[in-house]
Amino acid sequence: MTRQARAGLGFVLPVMIGTVLVLVIPTIGAALLSVTDFDIYALADIANLRFVGAGNYAELLRMPLFWRSVANTALFTAIGVPAAIATSLGVALLISSATVRWKPVWRVLLFAPYVTTLVATAVVWRYMFDRHNGLLNYALSLISIAPVDWLGDPRTSIPATLIFIVWKAFGYNMLVFIAALSTVPQELAEAARLDGAGAWARFRHVTLPAIGPALLLAAVLSVANFIQIFTEPYVMTHGGPAQSTVTVLYFMFDQGFTWWNLGMASAVAMIVFVVILLVTAVQARLGKRNEWW
Amino acid sequence: MVVSAGSLLRTALVALFALIAVLPLLWMVNVSLMAPGTAATFPPPFWPAHPTLANYRELLLPHPGGLTSYHILPALGNSAVLASLTTVLSLLLCVPAGYAFAKLRFWGRARMLQALLALAVVPAQVAMLPLFLMLKSVGLVNTYAGVLAPWLAGVYGVLFIRQATLAVPDEMLDAARIDGASEARIFLSVVLPLLRPVVVTLALFAFLASWSDFLWPLIAITDQQHYTLPVALAAISREHGGDTELMMSGAVVTTLPVLLLFLALQRYYFTGILGGSIKG
Structure with missing residues (x-):
């Protein structure tokens, strides 16, 4: 073995061993665990462990709360992804126009929510959403809208949580879009303007094709992130009211660490895993078809 | 340099978004400096009337003999x-x-x-x-x-x-x-x-x-x-x-x-x- 080969292996082995230990083995473990009835009795004595095949999966499909969590997560994703992408893109377009001044200042301020600690700002927004003394209802009262029980009403709990999530997360994709927008050919936009193309036509035919790949990638990654919502309902609503914010991962955590049904929780984890894989596959397919990356 | 109305308007709009982004953080800091019990009124106060570090003391300092400890x-x-x-x-x-x-x-x-x-x-x-x-x-x-x-x-x-x-x-x-x-x-x-x-x-x-x-x-x-x-x-x-x-x-x-x-x-x-x- 050459010196270079020895050094190379020495440099990568620690992280490869670590990755196998804390990622590969546990992921295989999750698949195995999901076909057992691992629960608090097995936790006490492993002799109580039984193989149940697809039993956990079959039972999940019969549990109303599991379906509720799937529906809630789907709703979070279906409203949240377009809302988040539109906010990021809107602000990016605005800040990218050549005539806006003091851009670095705005960029830092707009990005600040993204770097804050999720639990801390979730606590802050719980009070922003307060029915009696929250800033949001105060702002609404200024335009004569009756107070809304944002986090206490099952009809508004998901939209309210989404307002917080979009506020927290839009900065990341905003940065990505600002970078993508800087690649839009200015001569082309100028030529279109001289040809009499309106703002929308220029956006549709000049800007959009240039940022299309970034937009699609951001959308797919957002879907994956929204499927994994956990902390927001845990801190802001505890899954309520009336289980309206129980997400799939919240359900998994509850099964696993409140009820110690680790077999059942692992089955949920595997389902999430497969869905994320499918989303990633769609992304790869779309990218290949359009020869973007 | 002549500042056009469009430039001013766009800058103002970006500033408004930036304000919305940092407002909850500013509010968080302000309320943390309010005397206990004074934030929960309507209309909600935005600036502390009498800034105090009482909450930080309560949160961070040990409470000898007290029951609550926030760790x-x-x-x-x-x-x-x-x-x-x-x-x-x-x-x-x-x-x-x-x-x-x-x-x-x-x-x-x-x-x-x-x-x-x-x-x-x-x-x-x-x-x-x-x-x-x-x-x-x-x-x-x-x-x-x-x-x-x-x-x-x-x-x-x-x-x-x-x-x-x-x-x-x-x-x-x-x-x-x-x-x-x-x-x-x-x-x-x-x-x-x-x-x-x-x-x-x-x-x-x-x-x-x-x-x-x-x-x-x-x-x-x-x-x-x-x-x-x-x-x-x-x-x-x-x-x-x-x-x-x-x-x-x-x-x-x-x-x-x-x-x-x-x-x-x-x-x-x-x-x-x-x-x-x-x-x-």
């Missing part, structure tokens, strides 16, 4: 130690490996790199339940080592460093080899100085991610003395949710350190998100 000070210590250890661990594991994958020839390089790329799609939550059981069986639940364990996997860190290292010219490494430098010497004296900006970026990302991490510490720590700040804050919020001013001071203590760190190192942060080049 925020130990949590602050735990978070600081864990985030620092995570940063060191990530750098030690990922920087040499990222460099090796970019520049060194060795057996199995392509296959190992492919494996890492494939692992990037595994959601961290999938591994958490079995990892908890593994740590429990070796007695590492409720220890720093247990909280650090997931960071032994360095998928993103390695790929990030590798991408940045590809830009290092091979001629520099070959020249050092001809001069008789050992591979370790080349890495330490030739490559590391060039990689300094991306190493800072990775360190920053690791520190922030560890500091703000929630689900794993929530699982791996079950005893109050070992809580990290986000876990402690979530627990206090479940018990003392009514004390708005106190909760806001807890939120400030939890998030201000990372916010300041970001402001100080924002250049590294932004280049990191945008793909990480090794331009200084």
Whole structure:
């Protein structure tokens, strides 16, 4: 073995061993665990462990709360992804126009929510959403809208949580879009303007094709992130009211660490895993078809 | 220079969005400085009438003989130690490996790199339940080592460093080899100085991610003395949710350190998100 080969292996082995230990083995473990009835009795004595095949999966499909969590997560994703992408893109377009001044200042301020600690700002927004003394209802009262029980009403709990999530997360994709927008050919936009193309036509035919790949990638990654919502309902609503914010991962955590049904929780984890894989596959397919990356 | 109306309007609109973005953070700081019980009135006050540090004292100072203890000070210590250890661990594991994958020839390089790329799609939550059981069986639940364990996997860190290292010219490494430098010497004296900006970026990302991490510490720590700040804050919020001013001071203590760190190192942060080049 050459010196270079020895050094190379020495440099990568620690992280490869670590990755196998804390990622590969546990992921295989999750698949195995999901076909057992691992629960608090097995936790006490492993002799109580039984193989149940697809039993956990079959039972999940019969549990109303599991379906509720799937529906809630789907709703979070279906409203949240377009809302988040539109906010990021809107602000990016605005800040990218050549005539806006003091851009670095705005960029830092707009990005600040993204770097804050999720639990801390979730606590802050719980009070922003307060029915009696929250800033949001105060702002609404200024335009004569009756107070809304944002986090206490099952009809508004998901939209309210989404307002917080979009506020927290839009900065990341905003940065990505600002970078993508800087690649839009200015001569082309100028030529279109001289040809009499309106703002929308220029956006549709000049800007959009240039940022299309970034937009699609951001959308797919957002879907994956929204499927994994956990902390927001845990801190802001505890899954309520009336289980309206129980997400799939919240359900998994509850099964696993409140009820110690680790077999059942692992089955949920595997389902999430497969869905994320499918989303990633769609992304790869779309990218290949359009020869973007 | 003539300022057009359109320019002014757009700037004002961007400023409005920026205001909406920072308003909750400003409000958090303001309320944390209000006297206990004064925030919960209508209309909600935005600025503290009589700024006070009472909430911070209540939260951070020990209460001799008192019943309530929020464990925020130990949590602050735990978070600081864990985030620092995570940063060191990530750098030690990922920087040499990222460099090796970019520049060194060795057996199995392509296959190992492919494996890492494939692992990037595994959601961290999938591994958490079995990892908890593994740590429990070796007695590492409720220890720093247990909280650090997931960071032994360095998928993103390695790929990030590798991408940045590809830009290092091979001629520099070959020249050092001809001069008789050992591979370790080349890495330490030739490559590391060039990689300094991306190493800072990775360190920053690791520190922030560890500091703000929630689900794993929530699982791996079950005893109050070992809580990290986000876990402690979530627990206090479940018990003392009514004390708005106190909760806001807890939120400030939890998030201000990372916010300041970001402001100080924002250049590294932004280049990191945008793909990480090794331009200084």
